[in-house]
Amino acid sequence: VDEKEVAEExxxxxxxxxxxxxxxxxxxxxxxxxxxxxxxxLLSISxxxxxxxxxxxxxxxxxxxxxxxxxxxxxxxxxxxxxxxQIPDTEQLLDxxxxxxxxxxxxxxxxxxxxxxxxxxxxxASQIPQPLVRGDGDNANYFHVLSGLCLSLGVKYAxxxxxxxRDSILEFYDKITCELDSLDHDDYSFEVKxxxxxxxxxxxxxxxxxxxxxxxxxxxxxFRRLRIMHG
Numbered sequence: 374v375d376e377k378e379v380a381e382e383x384x385x386x387x388x389x390x391x392x393x394x395x396x397x398x399x400x401x402x403x404x405x406x407x408x409x410x411x412x413x414x415l416l417s418i419s420x421x422x423x424x425x426x427x428x429x430x431x432x433x434x435x436x437x438x439x440x441x442x443x444x445x446x447x448x449x450x451x452x453x454x455x456x457x458x459q460i461p462d463t464e465q466l467l468d469x470x471x472x473x474x475x476x477x478x479x480x481x482x483x484x485x486x487x488x489x490x491x492x493x494x495x496x497x498a499s500q501i502p503q504p505l506v507r508g509d510g511d512n513a514n515y516f517h518v519l520s521g522l523c524l525s526l527g528v529k530y531a532x533x534x535x536x537x538x539r540d541s542i543l544e545f546y547d548k549i550t551c552e553l554d555s556l557d558h559d560d561y562s563f564e565v566k567x568x569x570x571x572x573x574x575x576x577x578x579x580x581x582x583x584x585x586x587x588x589x590x591x592x593x594x595x596f597r598r599l600r601i602m603h604g
Contacts, residue, residue, distance in 0.1 A: 382433040389415075389437025393444025400449040415442050416457050419478070422469040435474050443481035450488055458482040460518065462502040472517040472571075479521025483529075490529045492538035497522045497545065513571045519545060520578040527582030534590050539583055546579040546598060576602070 392411070396403055403411060418438035439458065446454050458478050461467050467475075479500070483490050491497075498506070500522050505515040523542045530538040553572045556565060580598060587595045 382436070385434045386437040386440070389434070389439070389441035390444070393441040396445045398445075398447045398449065400446050400451055403445070412442070412445070412454070414438075415445075416454070420457055422466065432471065432474075435471070436477055439474070439477045439481050443484045446485040448484070448487040450486055452486070455482045455485045458485070460502060462504065464504045467502075467504065467514055472513055475514055476517040476521040476524075479518050480524050480528075483522070483525035487529065490525055492526060492530060492535055492541060494541040494544045497526075497541060513567070516549075516571050516575040520575050523579045523582040527585040530586045532588045533586060534592070535586055538586050539592070539594065542579050542583045542586070543594065543598065546576065546583065549576050549579065550598075550601075 401412075415438045418434045419442060421432065421435065442454060442458065458481055460470070460475055460478050470478075497519070501515065501518055505512055505518060523545065526538050526542060549572055553569065553576060556569055556572075558565075558569070580595075580602060583595050584599070
């Protein structure tokens with residue numbers, strides 16, 4: 374990856390976060406910024422889908438735009454903005470979105486629709502588009518969406534010691550751990566290496582989400598998983 378491109382995307386990400394922090398939770402009440410159509414521009418960048426690199430390089434600005442919207446509309450339950458950030462429910466459209474952007478869109482949508490974040494495994498499963506549910510064994514997008522959903526639980530139920538939320542995340546965490554253990558780590562093919570990477574990343578995000586919920590509790594169920602990961 375070109376270091377200049379990474380730096381450029383990092384600057385755009387920082388700008389999006391800064392814009393969101395300055396207008397944290399203000400929603401549509403942006404006062405002097407309304408004339409600049411900030412929200413419309415952020416939505417345009419956030420939902421941009423194209424299989425060819427554009428001159429505007431919108432794909433490099435997506436992460437910053439999505440997080441900017443999440444912070445601006447934090448806990449506002451604004452269905453209009455949240456619906457536009459909703460991930461597509463067809464395989465064809467999903468192919469036009471970077472996997473890491475899927476994670477951010479899921480997380481941001483839930484941060485906006487704060488009051489609707491559930492704490493059960495059924496809620497998590499209900500938020501995953503059917504095409505991904507049917508192909509969860511082969512589709513990396515499934516794991517990025519799952520990561521975004523579990524991270525949403527982690528943020529909402531942070532330090533609450535909510536056992537239901539913890540158990541919901543651990544249910545998926547244990548399944549992913551079993552899949553990781555079943556991989557042939559002596560197989561150095563691209564498919565196995567790619568799958569191992571996405572499973573490991575998801576495992577870490579779910580462990581982090583669970584840890585946030587059980588912060589300062591000394592929870593043994595969480596510690597058992599972390600000890601195995603650490604070892």
